[in-house]
Amino acid sequence: MIDNLARIPLDAIRVFEATARLNSFTRAAEALGMTQAAVSWRIRDLEQRLGVALFVRETRRIALTLEGQRLASASSEALNLMRRAINDVMEQDQSVLGITTLQTLATQWLATRIGMFQLANPDLAVKIDVDNGLSDFSGHGTDIGLRFGSGQWPGLESRFLIPALFTPLCSPELQASLDIRTPADLKSAPLVGLPQEWAEWFARVGMADDSETPPPRVISENQAMEVATAMAGQGVALGNPVFYDREIRNGHLVRLFDANIALGGGYWLCYPKERRNLPKIARFRDWMLDMARSDASNIEACRLSGQTVGTIG
Template sequence: MSDPLSGLPLSSIRVFEAAARLNSFTRAAEELGMTQAAVSWQIKALETKLGISLFRRLPREVRPTEPGERLSRAATEAMTLLRRAFAEVTETDQGVLTITTLTTLATQWLAPRLGAFQLANPGLAVRLDTSPHIVDLARSNVDVALRSGSGDWPGTEAALLMPSVFVPLCSPALCATLKLTTPADLLDAPRVGDEKEWAAWFASAGVSTPTTPATQLRADIQGLEVAAALGGQGVALGSPILFAREIAAGLLTRPFAHTVTLSNGYWIAWPEDRRRSPKIARFRDWLLAEAAADPAIAAG
């Protein structure tokens, strides 16, 4: 059987992949550093070679035909694999480890430990990205992600770091003022955070909340909500793992030990096709060992 790729130059496939991904010959030309005419010529030559039309030419854009769409998905996957393979072989990116992570997880748990990793890996610089948006590891230059969720993300492998448990936290002074004795007492307390998360905690504690007043403050970042609790502004739901140091130092107190699980946990994730990357493997093994040695995680 003849090879269907015989006679097809890689440059034409690269041009086709960019044009299909961007739905534009012009934008593909800009990305590849070519002229629009050169892109159009490469696509036309590829269509002639294959004997099929790969694009529908529209007034302001191009759209892959049905066979073009099938080839586009395969071409994008192939080009991604090639880029990563060349990067790993040449080790052009081995000097920097890029991590995308949740802000509170970074500041409360990861950052205090990173110094030990960098001392053990002096030739590897670490760059942290705390963007709230989920980064597509399959199509970015990010090496590792620390995420909250199911651990099941397309194109990635993941390992559980710690459970996602939450508990009421407040300053010792506010706790004494509120005279909290039962979970139901928190119904009338000034609360910080998402009302649905609080409702989940109350339900798990056996407290009915039909007339629960709204919380007084809500932020998109757990660390900001717990910072408000540190300042005596209310009771926040926070992770006893991430805020273990503040609890141990007496800056925060847990009026009730009852916890609620709000997701399937915090995970470390990496692209499945880069599992053998030396820098990813070193960081992954080190981080999982750190999690295994953390007494706060063991306590759950």
């Protein structure tokens, strides 16, 4: 039976169901956007595959045979079940927005703003997954990725959000106790972060060949952890001033110098190109870009880096 069913094209069942329901080749053709000849051919092909007549063809009218009546009832029920299932899936997909993002971007920037998006879009639930890997968007309910890099990912459209600027940050107490006034004073300070990032920062301020520069005391690839360590008074970390603007303004962190470095790349919003016009993706994309454009600290960071919010990668 399964083999017999596999030989029946689903499109033929769809054409038959419409013809039986409307009791007319002509009206079925109009409803399906086909020609009457195409509908008639589909029905003939289905009858040949089944080995039975489904319609009695009379002058200017058709009527279902007994076999046709049995198939019409079953096909109508099956297609209605499929339509309801498809509608349920589509409604569920359109009611939940899946976002995958980096931890620092999630905790220091997105978390303080996402509530505004939800207030403006009460019909859309947001599911956020924090993951440093780049999702391939093949399932798992992922619609949008917020990622760090060049903005060049195969199959994805990327929009620039935030530049990758870094500056030394520490607690007010540590700055006072170590009397940090110039980059050279960092020689005696406990550093936090990746050695290569600190090496590049020191090179930008003219200290590339200084052998007395100490290696970082705490090494991490997680900016949120690094800056949290600095805020606790345990060292000096390189952090993005856009992410820590609130802590800097509140006095929980001190931005030691105006010397920012751009480590290359930036933070991007990305999604599959073929889904760019999906309403929920378009709504979040437009909102996110508006937030990035209106953020005063990000405006300054973009000016320093020469980047423009919304640039397509």
